Each structure stands twice: as C-alpha cells, then as structure tokens.
Amino acid sequence: MMKLGISRQALVAALFGAAAVGSLAIAPKIVNQEAGAQPISIEPPHGAPMTFADLIERVEPAVVSVNVVSEREVGNLGDVEQFFEQFRGFPGFDEFLEQRRQEQEDQGDEPHTEEARSLGSGFFISQDGYIVTNNHVVENAVQIEIVTKDGRELEAELVGTDKQTDLAVIKVKDKGSYPYVRFGNSHDLRKGDWVVALGNPFGLGGTATAGILSADGRELGNESPYTDFLQIDAAINRGNSGGPTFDLQGDVVGVNTQILSPTGGSVGIGFAIPAELASEVTQAIIKNGRVSRGWLGVSIQDLTEDMADAQGLPDHDGSIIADVTEGSPAAKGGLQRGDIILSVNGTRVSDATSTTRLVGRLIANTANKFEIMRGGKRQTINVTVGERPEDPNARIIPASATPDKKDETPEGAVMESLGATFLPLDAEARTRLGLDADEAGLVISEVDRGGVIEESGLQPGMVIMEANSQPVNSVADLEKVIDTAKKAGRTKVLVAVRIGQITNYRTIDISEAK
Helix, strand or coil, X not given: CCCCCCCHHHHHHHHHCHHHCCCCCCCCCECCCCECCECCCECCCCCCCCCCHHHHHHHHHXXXXXXXXXXXXXXXXXXXXXXXXXXXXXXXXXXXXXXXXXXXXXXXCCCEEEEEEEEEEEEECCCCCEEEEEHHHHCCEEEEEEECCCCCEEEEEEEEEECCCCEEEEEECCCCCCCCCCECCHHHCCCCCEEEEEECHHHCCCEEEEEEEEEEEECCCXXXXXXXXXXXXXXXXXXXXXXEEECCCCCEEEEEEEECCCCCCCCCCXXXXXXXXXXXXXXXXXXXXXXXXXXXXXXXXECCHHHHHHHCCCCCCCEEEEEECCCCHHHHHCCCCCCEEEEEXXXXXXXXXXXXXXXXXXXXCCEEEEEEEECCEEEEEEEECEECCCCCCCCCCCCCCXXXXXXXXXXXXXXXXXXXXXXXXXXXXXXXXXXXCCXXXXXXXXXXXXXXXXXXXXXXXXXXXXXXCEECCCHHHHHHHHHHHHHCCCCEEEEEEEECCEEEEEEEECCCCC
8 A cells, every 4th residue: 555655744734724733633613715815714612702892892881980988996007007908917917006006005095087998899780870889898988989981970879788798789879871780690600601700900990801600609608608609710809899790691690799819919719799699689778778687596507427427317418506595586486406407498408508598588577497306306396587686696695503602623523435534514614604504514624635535626624515415414424325326326426515605516436435
C-alpha cells in the first residue's frame, strides 16, 4: 500500500485551515468559507453569548447607586477608625483600637454622634419608584439619595428593612414613571449558567461584571438562618451591595449582598440572596413595612448521625430541641428539651436550618402540627406559634432557689468506666447556669486524659443534665442509661450538656466504656 507523504500537521491544516495548525481541539463552525476574502468569523458555542451589551443596555436604566448619610455614636477615635477601616482585621490593629478606647474611658472622654457616609446599589422593582437594596446599606440612615443611570439625583425614603435577610426597600419621593425590572426564578439556574451583576463598586456607578453561577444553597454560618445564598464569580466589591444579578433573560435572580475575600476585594467568591426570597420579603415590607415571622422560642441544633444512632433512628433527618425558653409558644404548646422535630405541618425537616425556615414562614398566632420523637416514640403536638421578637436570643433566666451555704465541698463520685469524676448539681450552680431549682444534672469535676468523657469532647465544668432523655441526678442514673443502651446493642448515648447558660447535645461513645 502506498503511503501518502503528507505530514499530520499538514493534514490538520488542510482539513481545518491554517489557524488550526498545532492544535487538535475541535474546531468551531466556520461561517465564512471563503478563506482569504474576509477575516474569518466563528459562531460561538451554543449558550455562550458574544456580548452582554444588549442585555445590559436593556436593564441598566433600572439600576441605581444608593448614597446614604447615617449617624453613629463613636468616641474621639471616630476619624481614626474611619480612616483605618480598610485595615481592620490586620494583626494587632483591633487590639490597638481597643487600647485607645480604653484610654479614652480612663480619661473620661464621652462618646459623641458622628455623621457617616456610605454607598451601595439598588434597583427599581416598580414603576412608581420602589427600590430594593441591602439593609446594611441603609442602616441608621438619616438621608438617602439615589443616582439613576442618566445622572439624576433623587431623594428617597426608607419603607422598611429586614435584618435577618439583609434586605431593605426604599422609595423615591418624586412621583414619576421609572424603568423597573422583575424578579425571576433562581431555581431555573444551573451551576455554570451565565449571570451578570450591575452596581456601584467603590462609587463607580453603572459598572457591569459577568460570571457564572458557581454554586447554590450556600449557608454562611448563623449570619442568616433564613437564606440559602447563590455563589457567583462575577466580580462584586464594596458598593455592589444591594445591586442585582441577572440571568440572560434580564430577570433578577439574586440581590448581591457580600463577598468572601482575604484581601477585602473581589476574588471571585460573591454571594447573592435568591430572587424568590427577595421577592417574598420585599413584598411583605411594601405591604406592612416589616416582615413578620413565626416563633417557637427554642434553641435547636442539627440531628447528627451519631445522635440518631444513639436514639435508634434509621436516619438523621430532623433537628433536636436543646433549650425551651420559659413562657414561649413552645413551652406553652408542650415541646420539651430533647424532642426531635421530624416535620412541621406534614413537611419533613432535614436539619436545624430547614426547621428554622419552616417555622419562620408560619403565620403568628396560628396553630400548627409538629411531629416529634420523644423517648423513642413518635407523636404530634399542636403549637400556636408566636411572632418572632426583635431579639429572640434574649434569655429568660428561670428563678432558682437561694444558694445553699455549705461548710464543706461534697466529695466527687468517680466513674472509672468513663474516666471522669462528678459532683452533684447544687442550688448555687443552678443559679449560675440559669436552671430551674429542680433541674437534674451532674457536674464534671475531673476528666482522665484519654478517657471516654475527654474523647467525647466534654470538659470539667460542663454539666450532664440528661442521657437518652432520662434525667441524670447521680452516677447511678448515668450508669443505668449506659447499661440499657448496651443491652439494646447501641454504642452511643445522647447527652444534654449545659455549657454556661447554653444547652448542647453531644454523644458519648460507650463502646470503650467498661
């Protein structure tokens, strides 16, 4: 067979044109076949726009810059703090400011009110001038001004805010017809879809950046238990807060709110509030001036796999009640510490966050069904939820008995199988821990290195209040629960631990206990 004397490179060049030499990548579709007659143009891959210009041109008139004058109480360090704000977080800087504040207090310097200026972004959501922005942009505002794309400076007034989602609504005072955009559906986005962010970074109004949806459903600690954030890599910087993120149809899919950055500038990790939540919250603000949320009055935590194993549950979907506030809707409805919430009005919960959001959407002063697991048995409890107070974390400390006067310190009870020594919970400790006079508990006084208690993360000073839903008043009570668990073939025991004035659930691995 005759071999053609054509090199591989020449063959590629013949098939795909000279521009393909040296590359075996799949070639884009060639629109102009007359090579040499005109510059070669290519058709972009499906779904990749050549430009975002048409989109931006259409939606940009609805995007505004938000300039805010606010008042804050500061000491004589106010100017210094404002100047050095960009350096906050640098090693030693916060300690320096704290030292200066202490010196002021020692010298009797009184704090004073100081005017502060900030900037952010926003966008019209109605023809009559309602604008969405972030709560932190307009917080403590005494004067709000917005600047439109055509340079008009218009005064605006605050309609309402929602600190929990960091959303706010303002309205232009001048009557008129304003260009506006609408909320879309962020659930229609897939990871990798294009998004475009518009805003006012560093006061540079009318700035557009583009990127993709990097992830969705992001939880950012406890900053906002009601929000699963969109993560985008379109550049977001200071001043972008409150601005919109668009899909390629020109619908708002998110409200830009914060970034994650070691430098303070964009590193491609930005977060936006999903459109569905933003729409729900802003409509409530426009209608009522505020957002009303259901409230139980409990502290809850995730039900972990170890906790589920300790209770003999098949999975760890649910949340466990760690504390019940005295006089709260939960207390009046019969919910107790240690109850595992499985569903609310028939909707199953997966963790503490989903429980918080479900309860938050309930209408205050309505009866609702909570399916719980208590003592290994399922039951349904009807609870009339209240309205979430401004400060739900304000604790009501139960009344306790007057501390007993003791002539001598009680002798500790050693539990060698767990590697710890325990003391009884007395009235003085109950008062310090904010517990009722009849509350059960064993104080951990000593812990053996490498023992079961230490390996479980428990330390001296913590109090074991119950084990597997049973009150623990003595070492004998704890031993009884452990023996019962072992007979049931379980390797873990679920314990309620008091740390300061907070109750937290942990598990003790009893497989190593003798």
